[in-house]
Amino acid sequence: MLTLILFSVILILIVTYIFIQFKQYDYFKSRNISGPTPSFFWGNLNTLWHVKSYSRQLAEWTKKYGRIYGLFEGTTPLFIVSDVEFLQEVFIKQFSNFSNRKMTVFTKLANGKRAHLFGAEGSQWRRQRHVINPTFSALKLKQMSSLINDCINELMKKLPNYSETREEFNIYALYKRMTMDVICRCGFGVDTDMQNNEDNIYLKKCGQVFASDVRKLPLMKLGTLIPSLGVIFGNLLLLQNIVARNLSKIFPSSILNFQETPGFWLRHRVQDIIQMRSDSAKQRVDLMNLMLEAASRENIEDKPDNDTNTIDRDQSVPKKLTYEEVISNVMLFMLAGYETTSTALAYATFVLANHSDVQQKLQNEIDQHFQDSGAEETIRNPDYDLVQNMPFMEIFVKEVLRMYPIASTVINRRCMHNTDVCGIKVTEGAVVQPDLYTIHYDPELWGPEDPNIFYPERHLTKRHPLAWMPFGNGPRNCVVKGDQLESKFNINEAAVIAPEEVWIHLEKRY
Numbered sequence: 001m002l003t004l005i006l007f008s009v010i011l012i013l014i015v016t017y018i019f020i021q022f023k024q025y026d027y028f029k030s031r032n033i034s035g036p037t038p039s040f041f042w043g044n045l046n047t048l049w050h051v052k053s054y055s056r057q058l059a060e061w062t063k064k065y066g067r068i069y070g071l072f073e074g075t076t077p078l079f080i081v082s083d084v085e086f087l088q089e090v091f092i093k094q095f096s097n098f099s100n101r102k103m104t105v106f107t108k109l110a111n112g113k114r115a116h117l118f119g120a121e122g123s124q125w126r127r128q129r130h131v132i133n134p135t136f137s138a139l140k141l142k143q144m145s146s147l148i149n150d151c152i153n154e155l156m157k158k159l160p161n162y163s164e165t166r167e168e169f170n171i172y173a174l175y176k177r178m179t180m181d182v183i184c185r186c187g188f189g190v191d192t193d194m195q196n197n198e199d200n201i202y203l204k205k206c207g208q209v210f211a212s213d214v215r216k217l218p219l220m221k222l223g224t225l226i227p228s229l230g231v232i233f234g235n236l237l238l239l240q241n242i243v244a245r246n247l248s249k250i251f252p253s254s255i256l257n258f259q260e261t262p263g264f265w266l267r268h269r270v271q272d273i274i275q276m277r278s279d280s281a282k283q284r285v286d287l288m289n290l291m292l293e294a295a296s297r298e299n300i301e302d303k304p305d306n307d308t309n310t311i312d313r314d315q316s317v318p319k320k321l322t323y324e325e326v327i328s329n330v331m332l333f334m335l336a337g338y339e340t341t342s343t344a345l346a347y348a349t350f351v352l353a354n355h356s357d358v359q360q361k362l363q364n365e366i367d368q369h370f371q372d373s374g375a376e377e378t379i380r381n382p383d384y385d386l387v388q389n390m391p392f393m394e395i396f397v398k399e400v401l402r403m404y405p406i407a408s409t410v411i412n413r414r415c416m417h418n419t420d421v422c423g424i425k426v427t428e429g430a431v432v433q434p435d436l437y438t439i440h441y442d443p444e445l446w447g448p449e450d451p452n453i454f455y456p457e458r459h460l461t462k463r464h465p466l467a468w469m470p471f472g473n474g475p476r477n478c479v480v481k482g483d484q485l486e487s488k489f490n491i492n493e494a495a496v497i498a499p500e501e502v503w504i505h506l507e508k509r510y
């Protein structure tokens with residue numbers, strides 16, 4: 001009898017679960033929004049996990065289903081949008097309803113003590129952004145110019161060898177090493193020399209972090225499919241790493257090769273460095289120091305979310321970070337800056353190699369500035385102000401990132417409170433994901449010149465505020481501001497759309 005009751009309860013639970021799942025798949029139909037057919041349990045993930053490019057697939061579906069269509073990650077509904085008015089509502093006007101990103105296993109894991117700016121939510125995010133925003137001010141970046149220039153000069157020493165032999169070489173690899181040196185010096189406080197030491201362990205570990213697509217880890221996939229169990233999968237991932245780390249200490253040369261993931265390895269190194277820096281009296285101007293100045297050993301109580309749309313003007317937010325948060329953010333800057341910036345530089349080089357007219361214009365502007373400034377020191381060490389005064393450089397960079405929006409997949413917003421956007425009901429938990437390729441190549445937004453052509457001057461015409469968003473948009477955009485574009489390239493996520501290699505050959509001008 002008891003067996004029969006138990007069996008009936010389990011059966012009812014399974015049937016209810018299946019019924020709720022099926023019902024969820026009516027989400028877009030009930031709103032008259034079309035989209036590719038989801039399959040039971042997976043939603044559209046089975047397709048998305050197997051396509052070569054997530055962003056290109058979204059653009060393909062936009063051609064078929066229109067400017068707003070629906071997808072499912074497991075049972076989570078995703079609005080895929082290339083309608084800029086809708087996006088303006090979500091990213092700017094209704095920011096308080098859409099202040100967080102899509103939930104991932106890492107977001108769940110990072111919630112609480114360990115959260116960094118990218119993953120933090122609500123009032124914790126607001127406090128962190130309040131502290132970190134000034135760290136990326138023009139003044140602070142200016143103070144870091146010499147650290148950055150040293151790394152660029154190291155790269156410049158290498159390039160003449162290639163122009164003399166006129167051999168083709170993969171410049172992307174050199175950019176990666178240079179970018180990592182910059183990040184380690186500015187963010188990490190370690191004077192690495194990866195450009196001359198290819199075996200550097202930090203370079204290897206960072207390379208490994210990007211080589212493996214974390215979204216495809218089995219525990220990450222499970223967390224995406226069943227978000228309600230995300231905390232459990234996240235903690236299993238953490239446990240797996242703690243066990244591997246301790247086993248590798250006990251059996252350092254075991255044939256079983258116990259290893260924590262590269263991300264966890266990096267986190268522990270950052271922890272050691274922060275400890276050293278906090279104990280040392282020596283000061284240096286870098287991102288780590290700027291954050292350590294705001295670090296507190298005390299517990300920080302965040303007030304309940306007050307739905308403020310502004311960050312800088314809100315004086316009630318405490319200007320403090322915990323040590324755990326400093327560690328997480330140093331790690332974040334390292335990962336957020338490395339792949340994005342080196343890839344952007346690689347695309348910029350690709351464009352210059354293919355457009356001699358653009359190359360010439362940029363060269364003229366640079367030559368002109370150096371002639372005007374005259375001083376030998378400025379020529380060797382161009383600073384932030386000099387680079388800010390180059391209008392063609394600015395539109396060139398903007399056009400590179402319009403055609404190659406490298407971090408488009410990380411731009412999304414999760415609905416926090418049921419609301420209405422442009423007449424469509426969006427419920428708590430649903431995600432809005434812009435289809436950036438369609439937006440950036442939309443002739444209505446970017447014409448009359450063909451958006452498929454590299455034409456920097458198109459940025460001289462005023463466009464829709466949401467037509468260009470390689471750094472996202474609204475209060476939760478990239479922490480390095482738009483007016484610091486060029487320094488972004490100097491300063492420096494598997495979400496980055498990157499080429500494998502960029503082979504070029506150099507010729508001496510004189």
Ligand code: HEM
Nearest residue numbers: 118333336337340344407411470471472473476477478479
């Ligand atoms: C070409 C270079 C870069 C590109 C294309 C880029 C792109 C992006 C994008 C698309 C986002 C998401 C924005 C949104 O959701 O609206 C983002 C966020 C972020 N980026 Fe960047 N980024 C770049 C460089 C950097 C650098 C150098 C750093 C720091 C060292 C950085 C730190 C961050 C942080 C901390 C966030 C999270 C902001 C928040 O949630 O409040 N990025 N970035």
